Amino acid sequence: MANTILTSGVRANLLTLQQTTAEQGIIQNRLATGKRVNSAIDNPVNYFTSLGLNDRANELKGLLDGISNGIQTITAASQGIDSITKLVQSLQSTIKQAQADAAANRPNRIGTSDVLADAGEVTATNGKSRKDIALDKRISNAGAPADATATSVGHLINATTTPATALTISAGSTTYTVDLGANATVRDLVNEINKSGIATATIDDSGRLNVTGAGSDTLRVGIGAGADATAARTNASSATNQNATFGLLVADGNSAGAGITSTGGNSTVRSNLIKQFNDLRDQIDKLAQDAGYNGKNLLNGDKLSIIFNEKTGTNQSKLDIQGETLSAANLGVLTAVSGTALTGQFNIQDDTSLNTVADTLTSALSSLRSISSTLGSNLSVVQTRQDFTKNLVNTLTTGADNLVLADSNEEGAKLLALNTRQQLSQTALSLASQADQGVLRLFG
Numbered sequence: 001m002a003n004t005i006l007t008s009g010v011r012a013n014l015l016t017l018q019q020t021t022a023e024q025g026i027i028q029n030r031l032a033t034g035k036r037v038n039s040a041i042d043n044p045v046n047y048f049t050s051l052g053l054n055d056r057a058n059e060l061k062g063l064l065d066g067i068s069n070g071i072q073t074i075t076a077a078s079q080g081i082d083s084i085t086k087l088v089q090s091l092q093s094t095i096k097q098a099q100a101d102a103a104a105n106r107p108n109r110i111g112t113s114d115v116l117a118d119a120g121e122v123t124a125t126n127g128k129s130r131k132d133i134a135l136d137k138r139i140s141n142a143g144a145p146a147d148a149t150a151t152s153v154g155h156l157i158n159a160t161t162t163p164a165t166a167l168t169i170s171a172g173s174t175t176y177t178v179d180l181g182a183n184a185t186v187r188d189l190v191n192e193i194n195k196s197g198i199a200t201a202t203i204d205d206s207g208r209l210n211v212t213g214a215g216s217d218t219l220r221v222g223i224g225a226g227a228d229a230t231a232a233r234t235n236a237s238s239a240t241n242q243n244a245t246f247g248l249l250v251a252d253g254n255s256a257g258a259g260i261t262s263t264g265g266n267s268t269v270r271s272n273l274i275k276q277f278n279d280l281r282d283q284i285d286k287l288a289q290d291a292g293y294n295g296k297n298l299l300n301g302d303k304l305s306i307i308f309n310e311k312t313g314t315n316q317s318k319l320d321i322q323g324e325t326l327s328a329a330n331l332g333v334l335t336a337v338s339g340t341a342l343t344g345q346f347n348i349q350d351d352t353s354l355n356t357v358a359d360t361l362t363s364a365l366s367s368l369r370s371i372s373s374t375l376g377s378n379l380s381v382v383q384t385r386q387d388f389t390k391n392l393v394n395t396l397t398t399g400a401d402n403l404v405l406a407d408s409n410e411e412g413a414k415l416l417a418l419n420t421r422q423q424l425s426q427t428a429l430s431l432a433s434q435a436d437q438g439v440l441r442l443f444g
Helices: 008-033 044-100 119-124 130-136 186-196 229-236 268-289 351-404 408-441
Strands: 108-111 138-141 155-158 164-171 174-180 199-203 209-213 219-226 303-307 318-322 335-337 345-347
Touching (some): 008 408, 044 351, 174 186, 219 229, 345 351
Parallel strands (some): 138 155
Antiparallel strands (some): 164 174, 199 209, 303 318
8 A cells, every 4th residue: 555645744744733732732732630740750940849838828827726725725725714703702701701800709808997097097197088197107216106196107017026027928839928027017018918919908998908809819918026027927827917907807797816718619601601711712623623624624734736837856946835723722712611720721810810821812813813924924935936827738739739730811812822723724724635636637
């Protein structure tokens, strides 16, 4: 069979048509995939660079889930701190209610009238008030006790045989003892009692010495006299002390000489507040235990690690957050009881204990604010890294697309031009073929 021979014109037009068809296929593939670089054959540099950028973007997208979980974990802990803060503030309110009912609960001693100052002394001092007469009167001096006059402040104890005087006050496990000076006055005695922190003393308008315990523990007050300081202190702690000289009585009206003890009663209001206080305290522990997210609880001592980049080893960027084991006990909040307090408890009937608990609650609020501040700082860091990672993912994706994506407008225009070229090539091929046929007809 003879080979078909194409003329040079037909062959040239056919080759052009083949090239145009091949280019159309390439452009149609670009339009179909949206990419101008679909494989390493198209452009190896752009292809592999884009692949690397997309791989990193995908790794960072995976880390965004962990960052998001970290934010929720911190937020849950922060919300727990806010709620615990409100509970502590409620505990403070409960303590304030208990403190407001303090007056009827304090042990006290009330002096009898006409002991430190009487009507005769008012006349003798030209109308000086009983209160001032009592405050200015010396505790001891040589000679028998003497009333105040216009020229003398008077004194209460004969210093000839017992020149030394002392004061002893105790409540609970606290004792305050002080030696009174040779020229000490009742005013000095009052100041020393107030300085003790165990009790407060005043002289009323009738010239009576009143001593009230600062707390609800059994109050013991003794004023003693002796040959020396040691003897005076011993006398102050005995039933033969000098309390009667100062007119001190215990709360029930018994003479001070018969016993130096004065006790307070329990406040019903405070007793009723025990359950309220302890219920609030228990909620601190329960709330802290419920402040977790996705198995992590920063208020239960858990450690949270949030990874920010795709690297490993020393090049890895992450934030480690060590949680706090938060509980009422760790905040120093004791359990309320009425009466003798054991370890971990406080006596709600005792004013001193209430003051201590109030200070503890104030310190607890400071600790909570500190923890909240730390969580807030960490949350700010994680949120900043989250925004940065999102923007970086967009940057990487955009950069990768710029290397391989096709311009649909440009490719569409190219395809239209190729279609036109194809039509022209087909027309040229037809004309070339017709020319060849015309030559053959000359031999027909």
